[in-house]
Amino acid sequence: AQTVTQSQPEMSVQEAETVTLSCTYDTSENNYYLFWYKQPPSRQMILVIRQEAYKQQNATENRFSVNFQKAAKSFSLKISDSQLGDTAMYFCAFMITGNAGGTSYGKLTFGQGTILTVHP
Amino acid sequence: DGGITQSPKYLFRKEGQNVTLSCEQNLNHDAMYWYRQDPGQGLRLIYYSQIVNDFQKGDIAEGYSVSREKKESFPLTVTSAQKNPTAFYLCASSISIRGRESEAFFGQGTRLTVV
Numbered sequence: 154a155q156t157v158t159q160s161q162p163e164m165s166v167q168e169a170e171t172v173t174l175s176c177t178y179d180t181s182e183n184n185y186y187l188f189w190y191k192q193p194p195s196r197q198m199i200l201v202i203r204q205e206a207y208k209q210q211n212a213t214e215n216r217f218s219v220n221f222q223k224a225a226k227s228f229s230l231k232i233s234d235s236q237l238g239d240t241a242m243y244f245c246a247f248m249i250t251g252n253a254g255g256t257s258y259g260k261l262t263f264g265q266g267t268i269l270t271v272h273p
Numbered sequence: 274d275g276g277i278t279q280s281p282k283y284l285f286r287k288e289g290q291n292v293t294l295s296c297e298q299n300l301n302h303d304a305m306y307w308y309r310q311d312p313g314q315g316l317r318l319i320y321y322s323q324i325v326n327d328f329q330k331g332d333i334a335e336g337y338s339v340s341r342e343k344k345e346s347f348p349l350t351v352t353s354a355q356k357n358p359t360a361f362y363l364c365a366s367s368i369s370i371r372g373r374e375s376e377a378f379f380g381q382g383t384r385l386t387v388v
Contacts, residue, residue, distance in 0.1 A: 198379035
């Protein structure tokens with residue numbers, strides 16, 4: 154079974170500062186994707202960033218970057234120059250892909266979420 | 274515009290009644306998913322489907338049922354066997370071609386309340 158763990162229920166940061174959200178996962182699969190999603194008060198799920206497990210280079214999207222440590226099964230999100238609009242719940246997610254067989258292919262599992270508050 | 278539509282946005286159900294939540298997508302995605310979210314909690318997978326006429330149980334399938342008769346549609350029925358159905362339900366879809374999988378795209382959600 155696949156599990157995703159976010160150990161920080163809540164985090165806060167000052168505007169313009171940098172914050173890192175943690176995520177660990179457990180799987181026996183070799184082919185998978187990892188994602189960070191943002192859920193603002195509107196409750197609409199928004200993709201922040203995506204990482205393919207076969208890629209060694211860490212993904213970046215403007216102010217958002219990840220630290221992907223495959224051996225340690227760790228996938229943290231760094232938000233630089235935090236903005237008030239970054240206030241939201243952030244979810245780490247894991248999707249089985251590639252050559253996985255059986256019923257596990259395509260399964261998309263989420264962590265418990267981290268509530269991030271950016272203070273002015 | 275392409276997207277995922279969930280309806281209704283708010284739904285009220287009496288105890289003991291079944292209720293069906295609608296999810297339609299026009300993104301031509303093969304995979305579709307149903308999640309349950311409780312206040313301040315993460316998303317828990319109820320059911321998912323990679324192809325028409327096939328679906329798999331997620332982590333909390335008890336008390337729920339689904340069908341996938343069309344690629345565009347993946348309705349979720351909350352049965353009377355679900356002991357605590359009040360929650361926010363999210364539907365999602367994704368590309369499910371091996372080697373070209375995409376992230377999941379989400380609908381706006383349905384808030385179900387048992388009265």
